[in-house]
Amino acid sequence: MSRFELFSPEGLRVDGRRYNELRAFDCSINTHPHSSDGSAYISQGNTKVLCLIRGPSDTLTTTSGATASSADEPTISVSIIQPPYATTERKSTSRTDRRMAELSIIIKRALQQCIVKKNYSRTLIEVSITILQLDGSLLPACINAATLALIDAGISMYDYISACNVALYDTFPLVDSNSLEENDLSFLTIGIIGNGDKINLLLMEDKVPLDKLQKLIDLGITGCHNIRQLMDNVVREIGIDLLSKKL
Incomplete structure (x- = not known):
């Protein structure tokens, strides 16, 4: 597809959105209560991701992909699975796939900065992510799903x-x-903690002119705030529903 078709002179993208519009966003938590301590499902456009959390548990029962941690913080293990049906290429990926290994490390580092480590010293938190369908924005969808799954697991x-x-x-x-858009254009991934401008993640694997970088970051922060609000609305609705059942 040509670059002209990606963004029309009328200001519309290939899927009909304006430049600052998010795709349809849907999320839910506690999707697998019997097979995990926390679970979440994220749908961003046609990208759909499922995340399961197991733990915190004793670090003596470590699994592959977990690395040793210091005495005052948890060990976080992140694994990503992409089945063959997740993309149109029907290409299977293994657990040792280099790209998935890189994404696992990036997600792990992002989560480490947000978890209250002192509450989980000498414990293991396992994060298992399954890509059900892929249509761009893979890393953001994985991080958003992991965030909701950690909340569902009750991790501080x-x-x-x-x-x-x-x-x-x-x-x-x-x-x-x-x-x-990602196949034809340069892009960056940005992650924000909370409602402020504190950047937790900034990943750019393509060349971007320096004078355009701040514009990308500013719009990315706004998009992150909008996504946070959508996730927070779902968490609060579920919390109110659970509270009403107890009463």
Whole structure:
């Protein structure tokens, strides 16, 4: 697809959105109460991700992918599974896939900065992510799903981690990019803690002009705040529903 088709002169993207509009966002928590301590499902456009949390548990029962931690913080293990049906290419990926290993390390580092470590010294927290369908913004969807799953597991966090991608079309930043945009355009991933401007994650694997970088970051922060609000609404609705059942 040509770059012209990605963003029309009328200001519309290939899926009909404006430059600052998110894709349809849907999320739910406690989706697998019997097989995990915390679980969450995220749908960002056609990207759908499921996250399961097991723990905190004794670090003596470590699994593959977990690395040793110091005495005053937890060990976080992150694994990502992408079944063959997740993409149109029907290409299977293994647990040792290099790209998935890189994403696992990035997600682990982002989560480490948000978990209240002193509450979980010498424990293991296992984060298992399954990509059900992929259409761009993979890393943000994984981080958003992991955040909700950690909340469902009752693990203490300083605040939400919300993340989104921003692509650059000439001088126009495009928030929450899909796979067509990411294949043709440079983009960055940004993650924010809470409602402020504290950046938890900033990943850019393509070349972006320096004078356009701040514009991408500003729009990315706004997109993260919007996603955080959507996630918070769902968590509060579920909390109110659970409280009403107890009463």
